[in-house]
Amino acid sequence: MSTKRDYYEVLGVQKNATADEIKSQYRKLALKFHPDRNKSHDAAEHFKEVSEAYAVLSDTEKRKLYDSYGHSGVDGRYSTEDIFQGSKVNFEDIFGSGFESIFENLFGGGGRGFRFGGFDFGFGGERGADLVYDTEITLEDVLRGKQEEIDLPGEIECGDCKGTGATPGTSMRTCSVCNGYGQVRTSRSSGFSTFVTVQPCNTCKGHGKIIERPCSKCKGSGKQKGTRHFSFEIPSGIESGEYRIKGQGESKSSGISGDLIVRIQVKPHGKFKRDGADLFYDENISMIDATLGKKLVVPTLEGTEKIDVEAGSQPNTIIKLRGKGLPHQGSRSRGDQYVRLVVNIPKKIDKHQRKLLEELQDRLKEE
Ligand SMILES: [Zn+2]
Ligand SMILES: [Zn+2]
Numbered sequence: 001m002s003t004k005r006d007y008y009e010v011l012g013v014q015k016n017a018t019a020d021e022i023k024s025q026y027r028k029l030a031l032k033f034h035p036d037r038n039k040s041h042d043a044a045e046h047f048k049e050v051s052e053a054y055a056v057l058s059d060t061e062k063r064k065l066y067d068s069y070g071h072s073g074v075d076g077r078y079s080t081e082d083i084f085q086g087s088k089v090n091f092e093d094i095f096g097s098g099f100e101s102i103f104e105n106l107f108g109g110g111g112r113g114f115r116f117g118g119f120d121f122g123f124g125g126e127r128g129a130d131l132v133y134d135t136e137i138t139l140e141d142v143l144r145g146k147q148e149e150i151d152l153p154g155e156i157e158c159g160d161c162k163g164t165g166a167t168p169g170t171s172m173r174t175c176s177v178c179n180g181y182g183q184v185r186t187s188r189s190s191g192f193s194t195f196v197t198v199q200p201c202n203t204c205k206g207h208g209k210i211i212e213r214p215c216s217k218c219k220g221s222g223k224q225k226g227t228r229h230f231s232f233e234i235p236s237g238i239e240s241g242e243y244r245i246k247g248q249g250e251s252k253s254s255g256i257s258g259d260l261i262v263r264i265q266v267k268p269h270g271k272f273k274r275d276g277a278d279l280f281y282d283e284n285i286s287m288i289d290a291t292l293g294k295k296l297v298v299p300t301l302e303g304t305e306k307i308d309v310e311a312g313s314q315p316n317t318i319i320k321l322r323g324k325g326l327p328h329q330g331s332r333s334r335g336d337q338y339v340r341l342v343v344n345i346p347k348k349i350d351k352h353q354r355k356l357l358e359e360l361q362d363r364l365k366e367e
Contacts, residue, residue, distance in 0.1 A: 004071050007053035015067075019058065026054035055083050076188075076195035128250035128258035135262065137234060139269045139279075142326050143301050145236035149229070152260070155251050156226035161215035165222035170213045175204035182208040223251075230260070237277065237329035240266045271299055277326045277335025282342050285309060290343045298339050300324045307339060315343040 008015055011025050032038060033047040056062045056074055062083065065073040074083065131153070137146055157163035166172050174180040178201035187196045200206035214220030230248060242263050249258025266274070273280040283298050293311030297304050300321065307319050318338050325335025349357070 005049070007057050007066060010049050010053040011057065013057075017057075022054065022057050026050060026058070030054070052083065076197070126252050127256040128252040130258040130261050131249045132261045132263060134265070135234075136265045136267050137238075138267050139272060139274060139326070140301060141234065142238060142266055142274075143236060146234045147231060148234055148262075149231045151227045152230050152248070153250075154226060154228035155223040156228060158215060158218035158222050158224045160217040161222060163222040164211075165215055165218065165220040166211045167213040167215050170211075172209045172211050175201060175208055175210050177201055177203040178208060180208040182206040232262075234262075234264065235329065237327040237331070238264060238266075239276075239329070240264055272301065272337075274326065277328045279325045279335070279337040280340065281337060282340050284342045284344055285313075287343050287345055290315070290341065300337055301326075305337075309341065313341055313343075315341065317341045 008017070011017075011022060011029065013021055013025050017025075029050040030047065033043045033050060038047075056066055062074055062078065065077060069076075133150060133152075135148060158165070161168055164172065175182075178184050182201055182204060183198050183206070184201050185196055185198050187194050189195075201208070204210050211220050215222070218224055232245060242261055245260040245262060247257045248260035251257040271281060279301065281298065283296065285294065285296070289309060290313045291311065293313070294309045296307050296309055298307055298321075299305075301324070305321055305324060307321070309319075318340050321337040321339065323334045324337035327334050346353075
């Protein structure tokens, strides 16, 4: 068993740090280590470590316990779940609304484990595997958003026992060890303090009920292999990358499911190049049009747009179509489309054209 590091050391603050100092230091570290942003292999461990340290030190009572008795003072009195649940009110405050998507379902999950910032703090239960789903989308999908419908390998209710895990017609009895709660509390006194530990009941494996005759098809699990349909919205404005949908991976009887990792690749477009929410488009015009000016119709992602090429336009002039780009992620506002005028100089001209140009040249010299 590894020794836990000192919480103050983990956050890099002094023992007498104020609540504000602790909060700002945690924000910094949590953003640094959050695995949605940090791809190094030990980011998850660091994230858990700083989050636990923050959960304890941001709570006056827990911090007092920790200051007086160290790790054993806190661990003896609170389960891991209690440590985090007690601080949940602070997290929105810490990350602000901009981080809602990363931290959504912070405390969802339930069962015997719980989730925090995309991590399972289970009570020894096995976590389901992550599933990976690859998809390619077009720039038009990025403009409008896209509904994805997928089938995932998963567990469905056992058809024989209808999910109860018991042979049809037989009964289940309430576990007498935990009285059906699925958890066992043990308390132990030490000096002036009483430490309460909550653990899953061993006898019923946390289910609260005992199956007398397990269903032969599913061996008492109540589940069988199957596919499950899942649909989700790819939001407009999204960039290529990996996105995590919490709890939609493989499910486990521990109640701790893995995540679904969606790898999105935005396909290159035949006409437009993308930079964030802005689109870039090259329009070829002749040197005559650049000189004389012209009304043009250029494509946009949604249709077409009229533009005026002014007389005397220079090569690489950029014309901005305001609001014709892609939506900014998580916002209604849109980027712009930039039309670059590429002036084509003729590579071959015939005798007659040459004569005309030379005449023009002479005229320009006279001016
Ligand atoms: Zn029990
Ligand atoms: Zn069954």
